[in-house]
Amino acid sequence: ETAVFQTPNYHVTQVGNEVSFNCKQTLGHDTMYWYKQDSKKLLKIMFSYNNKQLIVNETVPRRFSPQSSDKAHLNLRIKSVEPEDSAVYLCASSRDWGGNYAEQFFGPGTRLTVL
Amino acid sequence: GDSVTQTEGLVTLTEGLPVMLNCTYQTIYSNPFLFWYVQHLNESPRLLLKSFTDNKRTEHQGFHATLHKSSSSFHLQKSSAQLSDSALYYCALRGGNMGYKLTFGTGTSLLVDP
Numbered sequence: 001e002t003a004v005f006q007t008p009n010y011h012v013t014q015v016g017n018e019v020s021f022n023c024k025q026t027l028g029h030d031t032m033y034w035y036k037q038d039s040k041k042l043l044k045i046m047f048s049y050n051n052k053q054l055i056v057n058e059t060v061p062r063r064f065s066p067q068s069s070d071k072a073h074l075n076l077r078i079k080s081v082e083p084e085d086s087a088v089y090l091c092a093s094s095r096d097w098g099g100n101y102a103e104q105f106f107g108p109g110t111r112l113t114v115l
Numbered sequence: 116g117d118s119v120t121q122t123e124g125l126v127t128l129t130e131g132l133p134v135m136l137n138c139t140y141q142t143i144y145s146n147p148f149l150f151w152y153v154q155h156l157n158e159s160p161r162l163l164l165k166s167f168t169d170n171k172r173t174e175h176q177g178f179h180a181t182l183h184k185s186s187s188s189f190h191l192q193k194s195s196a197q198l199s200d201s202a203l204y205y206c207a208l209r210g211g212n213m214g215y216k217l218t219f220g221t222g223t224s225l226l227v228d229p
Contacts, residue, residue: 040221041154041203041221041222041224042219042221042222043160043205043219043222044219045216045217045218048216056216058216090159090160102148102150102165102209102217103150103162103165104162104217105161105162106159106160106161107159108158108159109159
């Protein structure tokens with residue numbers, strides 16, 4: 001099956017803990033993204049990688065750090081979670097960054113709840 | 116920077132009536148890509164339509180939209196709403212040089228009643 005996969009589906013943790021989310025795509029794409037979807041359903045880009053290289057790094061707190069081992073994997077680590085980090089984190093990929101291939105395919109998301 | 120405006124937060128209409136969801140955008144680039152994504156309950160967003168050609172209608176699954184660069188608009192339309200169209204709809208913009216990033220609007224929830 002070719003798609004974007006994310007683990008875990010849900011994660012509940014306490015303020016100050018460290019969490020890591022994994023994303024893998026089997027679509028053969030070159031570019032991967034992390035988005036945050038908050039409780040109001042606002043969808044905002046956090047990071048973008050092209051062939052393991054960080055391309056886009058939006059203004060996010062420094063406790064967030066992406067990690068890419070190869071172009072099919074993009075993980076997200078949050079060093080010390082805060083209550084405002086509670087959200088759904090969506091991973092996406094696209095074949096390339098430009099031309100007609102900018103369509104992004106989304107994974108199912110990881111719902112983070114910070115107590 | 117780039118921005119996308121979706122003026123309606125919630126649109127409620129009766130099955131069978133036409134649908135129109137508004138989307139306008141701002142970018143300094145002359146060749147933007149515009150997208151409509153749909154997100155059903157408990158699912159992730161998926162692409163519904165895309166366009167980069169001025170004044171050309173694009174269609175998919177009964178929905179259509181036309182990119183009008185003169186008015187910076189990319190409104191989503193459907194002639195007859197179905198119950199299954201109830202979902203959250205995002206308009207998104209890819210500006211010229213920011214190829215790695217999509218800017219999403221705030222989303223419009225469409226609720227279709229029987």
